[in-house]
Amino acid sequence: MNKIDIRTVDVTQYVHPLREGGSLPAIVKADDGFLYVLKFRGAGQGKKALIAEFIGGEIARAIGLKVPELVFMNLDDSFSKTEPDEEIQDLLKFSVGLNLGLHFLSSAITYDPLVSTTDSLTASKVVLLDSIISNIDRTAKNTNLLQWNKELWVIDNGASFYFHHDWKNWENHLTRTFPLIKDHVLLQKATRLKEAAVEIKNLLSAAKIAEIISNIPEDWLISESDSMSSDDMRAAYIEFINSRYSKIDLLVKEAEDAR
Incomplete structure (x- = not known):
C-alpha cells in the first residue's frame, strides 16, 4: 500500500x-x-x-x-x-x-457534459466516490471536474461530508445512502458501476481510510463551536466512510435506479 x-x-x-x-x-x-x-x-x-x-x-x-x-x-x-x-x-x-x-494544472479546461468525454469506468468510479463521500456538488451546473491532457481530473470536494457542519446529529447519517446522486453530472455515463465497485473494494482498505484521516492537520479539527474532541472527530469520519463503504452494493443499486 x-x-x-x-x-x-x-x-x-x-x-x-x-x-x-x-x-x-x-x-x-x-x-x-x-x-x-x-x-x-x-x-x-x-x-x-x-x-x-x-x-x-x-x-x-x-x-x-x-x-x-x-x-x-x-x-x-x-x-x-x-x-x-x-x-x-x-x-x-x-x-x-x-x-x-x-x-495548478495549466491549460486544463472545465469538464463540459455536452462536449467533454470520459470512459464509462472512470465515470462510474466518480459517481461511487461521490456517493461514498456524500458530495452534493458535482452537477451539470458545477461539474468540479477538469479535462487535462485528455484525462478527467477530480477537483473541489469541499461540499462533501456535510454532516460535519452539525456534529450533534452526525450519527443519523450512518444508515443513509445518497439519493442526491440523481443529480450527478456523470450519472448517464456511469454504465459500469458494478465493475467500479469491485475495483474500489480492491483499492480502498480500512487501513487506507484510517491513514487518510490520520493526516488531517490537528489544527483544522479544533473549533470553538464544536464540542467534540479531535480524536472523536477522526473516529467519526472513519466510521462514516466505512459505513458507506460497507453499503457500496446499495449505492450501486441506488445510482443504477437513478440512471
Whole structure:
C-alpha cells in the first residue's frame, strides 16, 4: 500500500483570485517554485471545507482517479498587508496559518457534459466516490471536474461530508445512502458501476481510510463551536466512510435506479 506523503510548502506570492469560486480560491506560488490553487481556511465554510477537500481528494486518488497533488500551505500575515482589495485582504487575514493547495494544472479546461468525454469506468468510479463521500456538488451546473491532457481530473470536494457542519446529529447519517446522486453530472455515463465497485473494494482498505484521516492537520479539527474532541472527530469520519463503504452494493443499486 502506498503511503500518503503530504508535503508542506510556504506561499511566496499571491498571483490572482479565481473569482468563479464562491469561496474565492486563488492562484499562488510556493517556495518549491510551483503554482497552486489555494483553498483558504478563512473562506465561508472554513476549515471543514478543507477537511472535506482533503479526504475526498485522497480517497479519489486511492481508488485510481486522477487528482492534482494536494499540499498543506503555510500563509503568513504579510500578504494581507499589501492587498488593495478589501474582500481579499480580509480573506488573507483570516487565513494566516495552514491552508490547502491543489497543484495548478495549466491549460486544463472545465469538464463540459455536452462536449467533454470520459470512459464509462472512470465515470462510474466518480459517481461511487461521490456517493461514498456524500458530495452534493458535482452537477451539470458545477461539474468540479477538469479535462487535462485528455484525462478527467477530480477537483473541489469541499461540499462533501456535510454532516460535519452539525456534529450533534452526525450519527443519523450512518444508515443513509445518497439519493442526491440523481443529480450527478456523470450519472448517464456511469454504465459500469458494478465493475467500479469491485475495483474500489480492491483499492480502498480500512487501513487506507484510517491513514487518510490520520493526516488531517490537528489544527483544522479544533473549533470553538464544536464540542467534540479531535480524536472523536477522526473516529467519526472513519466510521462514516466505512459505513458507506460497507453499503457500496446499495449505492450501486441506488445510482443504477437513478440512471
